Amino acid sequence: MxxxxxxxxxxxxxxxxxxxxxxxxxxxxxxxxxxxxxxxxxxxxxxxxxxxxxxxxxxxxxxxxxxxxxxVDEGFRVYNTDGVLVNSVPLKTKTEFGADRLCxxxxxxxxxxxxxxxxxxxxxxxxxxxxxxxxxxxxxxxxxxxxxxxxxxxxxxxxxxxxxxxxxxxxxxxxxxxPLPTGHSAYRLMIPSETLENEVPEFCSKINPREPFTSMMVAQNCRLIMGPGRQGEVYGITALVPDEQMNEDPGAKQSWVSEGDLNKMLQTFSEFPTWVTNVFKHSADLGLWQLRDLxxxxxxxxxxxxxxxxxxxxxxxxxxxxxxxxxxxxxxxxxxxxxxxxxxxxxxxxxxxxxxxxxxxxxxxxxxxxxxxxxxxxxxxxxxxxxxxxxxxxxxxxxxxxxxxxxxxxxxx
Structure with a gap:
């Protein structure tokens, strides 16, 4: 057959x-x-x-x-720009639904x-x-x-x-x-947790990059979504930006592997405190793509x-x-x-x-x-x-x- x-x-x-x-x-x-x-x-x-x-x-x-x-992601944490935890939502998916949220x-x-x-x-x-x-x-x-x-x-x-x-x-x-532009673009960064601990200790004193939580921060309609990977060895950041607040041409960034410009990203996130934006400088590469959907x-x-x-x-x-x-x-x-x-x-x-x-x-x-x-x-x-x-x-x-x-x-x- x-x-x-x-x-x-x-x-x-x-x-x-x-x-x-x-x-x-x-x-x-x-x-x-x-x-x-x-x-x-x-x-x-x-x-x-x-x-x-x-x-x-x-x-x-x-x-x-x-x-x-x-x-296993244990929950969501929302911080203000002073680094104060303002909301925490524990995830009990294993108990409630029989499976975990895995990162x-x-x-x-x-x-x-x-x-x-x-x-x-x-x-x-x-x-x-x-x-x-x-x-x-x-x-x-x-x-x-x-x-x-x-x-x-x-x-x-x-x-x-x-x-x-x-x-x-x-x-x-x-x-x-x-594919339709959604009005947002996203930077992506990946940084070794050890680098963060050595180079930006103020960040780590407020948000521990090794803890199994998804952390979020919002200012001026820009938001950071952050969390650990590889058993806490690396820390990933996705930075969502409204296209009208971009300092780069979002329409030119449609590929998952397009590169972003650090200086322009820092301009966009100028409303965030330096203890946060200093983190951006330590990513080996900086991706940027315009978010589109269907x-x-x-x-x-x-x-x-x-x-x-x-x-x-x-x-x-x-x-x-x-x-x-x-x-x-x-x-x-x-x-x-x-x-x-x-x-x-x-x-x-x-x-x-x-x-x-x-x-x-x-x-x-x-x-x-x-x-x-x-x-x-x-x-x-x-x-x-x-x-x-x-x-x-x-x-x-x-x-x-x-x-x-x-x-x-x-x-x-």
Whole structure:
């Protein structure tokens, strides 16, 4: 029996978790990644309980999460610009929802997902990873993608996990929606905790970079979101800035690996005290990108192709759900393709992909909307009326795509 050929475009979190979820008997899975997977991304990433449960329980990757030097986030702390703790929200997700909010250095988590996808010790054949394989075209009805050098790769199922600037999405929608500027940009920094302790002790006397908490500070509509990674060895900072307050051109910074200018960042954050801004000078690199998201798409699949992750539902990082929703997508793929070991017909495949869309669309669209509104000033009019505790429960009670789809009203799109 010929193998069920699955081609995944994109070797990020979405691509590799989809590969993990889809491994099985008589399946031949290939990940096409445009980079060489050797770019160190200095950023932290979190898995919310809805995602960490899938990774630990559904996929059995507890050892891999430990190897990625997970930190269990114990809560949120809000400080004023004097360094005074003004609010503290403990996280009891393990008690309430049966899973923790876990924080990682992005590269560590990515490496462990890649290792699991390509390991010979898991069910099914190890995933093949092809780097320097940039996809430039796609034919959803034929089940083919074309690489930059002209090579055509054929799959019985093609998964577009190629991010917010997806090449494949326009072939699914038969139009090309542009990612929308959200009015905010974000600097990202990563600093060894030992450096902070030696060079900016005043900061560490107010905010301990090794403690397992997410810390926040707001001034003049700019906000810092900070937390530890690698068991407290490094401290990550995401600095959100309204575009109109930028001293750089935000429209030119659309790539995750775009560089920022330290002097211009210091100008933007001049309302913050020096015991905070002195920290910025000690990051080995300084990233800056304009935050963009997508309005909900009218469909995610066509022919033999389905979009997932940021390609389908890019969202702001304000709720920390971007990677977690990609993992939910991957779980949905695994659940709805369970037991299928030979290539489905186009008609059968279309039905499966529509079931995945129906199971995921309404939920992820609400999370997109909530994430967008969370970036607005407190006085701005809100269209999503869930309270934070209600939204937390909405996120964390998730038990997988099939269970969720049995409780929801079908989507008309």
């Amino acid at each position: 010929p193998p069920f050929r699955i081609v995944i475009v994109g070797g990020g979190i979405a691509g590799f978790t989809a590969a993990i979820a889809l491994r099985g008997p008589n399946r031949q899975i290939t990940v096409l990644e445009q980079s060489r997977l050797n770019k160190e991304i200095g950023a932290l990433i979190s898995l919310q309980p809805n995602a960490s449960r899938i990774v630990e329980t559904t996929w059995g990757l507890k050892k891999e999460l430990k190897a990625a030097q997970e930190i 990682f250095h992005r590269r560590d988590l990515h490496d462990q997902f890649k290792k699991a996808a390509t390991s010979p010790d898991r069910e099914g054949e190890p995933v093949t990873v092809r780097v320097a394989s940039r996809v430039v075209d796609c034919s959803p009805l034929d089940g083919t993608v074309t690489l930059e050098g002209g090579e055509v790769v054929t799959g019985d199922l093609i998964i577009a996990a190629d991010g917010i600037h997806s090449v494949i999405r326009k072939h699914v929608l038969q139009e090309e929606p542009s 309005d909900p798409l009218k469909k995610w699949h066509r022919g033999r192709v389905i979009t997932i992750g940021d390609a389908a539902h890019a969202m702001l990082p304000t709720q920390g759900q971007g990677a977690s929703q990609a993992i939910e997508d991957a779980e949905a793929l695994g659940a709805f393709f369970e037991g299928i070991s030979e290539a489905p017909s186009v008609e059968a495949l279309s039905e499966i992909l529509e079931n995945i869309f129906q199971a995921r669309y309404a939920r992820v669209s609400l999370i997109q909307a909530y994430s967008r509104e969370a970036a607005k000033p407190a006085a701005a009019k809100k269209t999503v009326t869930l309270r934070p505790d209600e939204f937390m429960k909405f996120n964390c009670m998730y038990r997988g795509a099939k269970a969720w789809s049995n409780e929801q009203i079908p989507v008309s799109a």
